[in-house]
Amino acid sequence: MMSDAQATTMAPTASAVLTHIVKSIVDTPDAVKVEAIVDEGKIILEVRVADGDLGRVIGRRGRTAQSIRAVVRAAATRDNAEVDVDFLDD
């Protein structure tokens, strides 16, 4: 079983890119936390945002979330990793 810290270091570029994007979108950037977990061999980046910011991050019809995923997955290719992104609020 891999620890979360190991998972983050497995996808450092994707994690950094995700953090930057989400902090740029939300009202409360300080509340943004990105954690990596491994689920069935896949890296999942979990983003937590302040209550009330989740809507902005997901966007109308999930469009912003979709764009975030696209860019973060692209960034993960630089880590030679495959990642998924989950959005959570506090």
Added chain:
Amino acid sequence: MEWVEVTAESIEDAKALALDRLGVDDAEAEFEVLEEPKAGLFGRTRGEARVRARIKPSSVRVKADRRDRRGKPATERQAKPRNDRGDRRSRGDRPQRQSRPEREPREPGEDRAPREDLPPVDPTTVSAAATTFLEGLVKSAGLTGSVSAKIDGEHIDIDVLGDDLGFLVGTKGATLLAVQDLTRVVSQRRLGDHDTRLRVDVAGYREKRREALTRFALKVAGDVKTSGQARALEPMNSSDRKIVHDALTEVEGISTRSEGSDPFRRVVVALASVSEDSDSEIVADSE
């Protein structure tokens, strides 16, 4: 923001054509039907559908406190009731700008103020926010690059240049579209801007794509003229379809239209005279 006006055989076709002209998906456009085709015998239609469309000003998501920061007076209309979801801690410690002139309680939805009432946002401000975001994006990926913005009236064009940026373009520019979408979110939408048209290019991709697609479209048009046979191109996204339509508007004897729905929507290149009447008649007759 400009309107485009198109005519087609049906309202649906006219809308589709208008979307291609604008280069956006239907979620991003708004329409006005100017004229409906009249119903003729046996379900045929006579007359044409006339529709006008424009890019929908982005949804009103005004951050009143940001506006204050930029020194623009926040009118009462912009004040969005923010405390309607209960007071959780993250909200409590926001800077207290709440001391703005009292606002009346409003019905949900009523705070969607008509955009005319909002002061326009300076394109320079939008451009600066977009540039900061993109610089940060490149840096967060551990790369170096340069971001430059060109402002021409309501048009903002941002170029991101640097080595190893291909991953931000992706297959057929799919990732680039996502990058552009996010850039719009953090600049236009955050600032409550509805007037600028913002485009992002990475590593000169769009320009190369435009050149290649234009060459390809002209070649297809030549083939269609020679053979007289209409050609359906492979499915493309709306901005690519727009490039094809634009490339061929000036070509005499050729007309273009789009068929199908996204993500399989494609441009059909046909002889102008043929597409005007007969092929739609054939479709109608075969039923």
